[in-house]
Amino acid sequence: FSTPVTIRTTSILSVAVEVPEASKINTLIDLDAEKVVNMEKLDAGKKAVYCRCWKSGTFPLCDGNHVAHNKATGDNVGPLIVTAAKAE
């Protein structure tokens, strides 16, 4: 399956292809949702690792799939790690 692109032929020998500068980030998660916003609660002293590559099978949590994404695209995205302070 290829992504449809606009093709303008300037001459038989050269083809100008306009690939959209910015493309979609999310091609897997809740595609029917208008906007995917997740609200998470962390108990005191707890830590969670959250996905930011939109490829995780355990979204919104990270499952390491950013490694495969980075390898396939040359990207450098990684997760967000949040720790809730311990109760004093």
Added chain:
Amino acid sequence: FSTPVTIRTTSILSVAVEVPEASKINTLIDLDAEKVVNMEKLDAGKKAVYCRCWKSGTFPLCDGNHVAHNKATGDNVGPLIVTAAKAE
């Protein structure tokens, strides 16, 4: 600036263009880093809104830039909202 793509001409009339299925998500943030991982601490009872579109000017926090990204690409990405439980 266009993204380089592989072009295979099958015949003068039709041009097969292979656009990579997955493209980079991060085109702005710490591009020299091997992998961008953020570690954040949340005080008890506090809430933070984190960016997942990689376009925020206040990364890793959200600044609303996902709205412009979604409009430009038809994407549906939104932030992650984390709340640290109140100390009991």
